[in-house]
Amino acid sequence: MRMTMVEKRFVNDPEHTQWVARHGQQLLARIDLKPGWKYLDVGCGVGAAACGIANRFDLVITGIDVDPKQIEEARSRSIHPDLRFMTMDAARMQFRPGEFDIVATSMATHHIPEWERVFSEMVRVLRPGGYLIYTDLMFPSWLSAAGGYLIPFVGLPSRKRLEALAAQEGLVKIFEGGSGMRSDFIWQKEELFLL
Secondary structure, three states, X not given: OOOOHHHHHHHOOHHHHHHHHHHHHHHHOOOOOOOOEEEEEEOOOOOHHHHHHHHHOOEEEEEEEOOXXXXXXXXXXXXXXXXXXXXXXXXXXXOOOOOXXXXXXXXXXXXXXXXXXXXXHHHHOEEEEEEEEEEEEOOOHHHHHHHHHHOOXXXXXXXXXXXXXXXXXXXXXXXXXXXXXXXXXXXXXXXXOOO
């Protein structure tokens, strides 16, 4: 779902984009990173977090957003050789299964009615042993359940539903934090062992 002009005004505010970039780097610093790992930023907006991460970490970074204007602005910010931006629907990603070592999203899924499908897609493109970094607003379970009927143009993730999806997808929680309605999670995708 594309954001309204009011949402874009807030989300693209320089102070907000700097917070998103710093916060993303703080969460990423909790992982034992390997040089050259592939990192996907889902719902990257104007690319603030991806650009900040590219300047600090030795990663190959892809940012995706459904809004071509956001991607156009992200591309205009980017001068890093290991950073690319693509217009793409996060509910229907055009990446191979297991293509990324790290998949991250920050404050994006509450804009997406199909947020559960997006979550599954993020896990699909994450390699076994890889990390999913997730930050967003968490809504009460009753509102999340009723939200699809009451306000069908947004996503309303709840902690309970998110935790159930993570368990269903074979994710192991390695960090949880947050403040107010915002929650932060880092999960690791279980590795498959063949006997």
